[in-house]
Amino acid sequence: MEICKRVVKILEKGYVCNNCLGRHFAQLLTGMSNEERGRILRKFVAMEIDAGKDIDIDKSNFAGVEFRKRDIETNEESECVVCEGLFDELGDWCGKIMRNLQGYEFKNFLIGTRLPDKLVKREEELWEDVGIEYCEEMKAEFNRELGKRLEEKTKKVVEFELPEMQVLVDVEKDEVELNVNSVCVYGEYQKTERGIPQTEWPSGKYEISLEEIIAPAFLREADSADEKFHGAGREDIDALCKGWRPFILELLGPKKRKLDLDKIKEEVNKNREVNIRNLQTVGRDKIGELKAWQPDxxxxxxxxxxxxxxxxxxxxxxxxxxxxxxxxxxxxxxxxxxxxxxxxxxxxxxxxxxxxxxxxxxxxxxxxxxxxxxxxxxxxxxxxxxxxxxxxxxxxxxxxxxxxxxxxxxxxxx
Ligand SMILES: [Zn+2]
The missing domain is CATH 3.30.70.3190 (Alpha-Beta Plaits)
Known part of the structure; x- marks a missing residue:
């Protein structure tokens, strides 16, 4: 099917916005947005009509176009029959995300979107009618366009591999969900008193654990509500650990990610039961590596x-x-x-x-x-x-x- 025919087939459905029109040809040409593709193709069809071609399309698709040869009345733009105006709401979503991100320190993020089923279905129906050779998914474009806006507003960058912030936009629920990735700090500890378990004991049998002695300074510094302590093995409760045992403290949902590790160390080492050293921030994937480690x-x-x-x-x-x-x-x-x-x-x-x-x-x-x-x-x-x-x-x-x-x-x- 030639491109013009496809465009006509799409615009026959009713008013279709530039994003939804252009997205159908997303694989053609590079260096431009779908919105721009849509604008060009719409003008192109308008020219065909002006040149006398007999095309019967909802005239709201040509709002603002001035026909020269023919006397054609155009209607006001209405709501896009494909996305229901989703792409007009990019600015609102961006604002909503910004409010959610307030107070968090981060360098990069990734946006994910949950679209209402009806939009997904409608797009699939369009693909069946017009073909999928050049198209892109609505979700992919929405994520990208929202990402671009957010990059501009926050001066942070989109990161696909290990984003610090994962932003989930739920269009149907009209909600933004934030997944703040943990900050993991590697360290090594010495336990200098007997009778202390490494982590909290379920029965409350022991007054305090190493985790409860070590973690608070980290939580305060990262402004984090919770943590997980991952030790490289553990000594018996009544045993001392004079050798330095590696651990990773995983800080959950931290607001701060650049931590003053020297300050943390100093604070923790004020406790007589424990010493820590060699603190360094590591990737979350290192937890598995530490857990699998089998040292003599x-x-x-x-x-x-x-x-x-x-x-x-x-x-x-x-x-x-x-x-x-x-x-x-x-x-x-x-x-x-x-x-x-x-x-x-x-x-x-x-x-x-x-x-x-x-x-x-x-x-x-x-x-x-x-x-x-x-x-x-x-x-x-x-x-x-x-x-x-x-x-x-x-x-x-x-x-x-x-x-x-x-x-x-x-x-x-x-
Ligand atoms: Zn649309």
Whole structure:
């Protein structure tokens, strides 16, 4: 079908705005808007009519056109039969979005639109009649045109990959929904007091968690209402973490995105239970990377033996430098699947202390249960300190002293 025929077919439907007319030819020529395409094509058909061609179209389509050869009365423009005036409302929508964005700090955004079903259907019907070779979707044009206006008003840019603000325009509900993407801050912590869980404990059994100590300074700085704490593993509640454990704090719906990380660090480090360091903003995709990371760790454990063990006998501890078989410990049975795991103990050193105590320093693969490596957990972990010496052995103090292989986290800068 030649272009002129298509244009006539479209304009036969009633008044069709320049955007809706031009959008049907969006794939032809570049460097112009659909509105401009529509304007040109409308004039072109008007010329054909003026030249005597017999075309019967609703004359509201030619409001403002002055025919020279023929005496044709034009009507006032009415509402576009395709979009119902949606493209006249770009300015209103832009204003509404601006009001929603007020108070938020951002560099870029992306607009999405939910159109009423009837508009989508009407456009599809038009495609069936006139063909789809050169067309574009109404939604795509609306998003783009609104984006252009918003860029101009806010001096921010449209970003397709990882926009900081996602603006959803719901035309039917006459609403703007804002999705503020999180700001993620990487850091490393030391836990310097026992009896504190990493994150909030559901039963309220513990007074405070590391998350509750660390997060407030971040929330205040980002003017954010909520957060999620993602740790690279966690130590037992009664264990210290002297090695610096990586974490990512995800700040939800932040109003501020440029954070004074030094100030945050200083504030958090006023708490005696925790130290943090090496704060840096990272992409949200790094949470998955951190969660998947399986670093070796070194621990210091203070072990109390049932009976005294001779200095020479302690050499037997070397037997623990092997692959342990660990059935899910009884103490975590209620929240972990019951299964057997193979975990490698890579290095072990010890020192005899008084009163039947031994201090052990052990380097082990991620996921090794150290307390059970000591007690044997009623035979569920083999071998163990208890099984090697044939007596009870209990871990009475546990510290994580090093988390190895931070080089694997390529996104961190020192
Ligand atoms: Zn229209």
């Amino acid at each position: 760790k070194s621990y210091r454990a203070l072990v109390e033996m049932e009976k005294d063990v001779d200095e020479e006998d302690l050499e037997k501890l070397k037997k623990l430098e092997t692959t342990l078989t660990q059935r899910t410990p009884q103490r975590v049975e209620h929240r972990r699947a019951d299964r057997y795991r193979k975990r490698r103990v890579k290095d072990i050193h010890w020192e005899k202390r008084k009163d039947r105590k031994i201090e052990i320093v052990v380097k082990a693969e991620a996921g090794t249960y150290i307390k059970e490596m000591i007690s044997g957990d009623g035979g569920r972990t083999v071998p163990s300190v208890a099984s090697i010496f044939g007596m009870d052995a209990e871990c009475i103090e546990l510290d994580v002293i090093e988390i190895h292989g931070k080089d694997d986290l390529a996104f961190i800068t020192e």
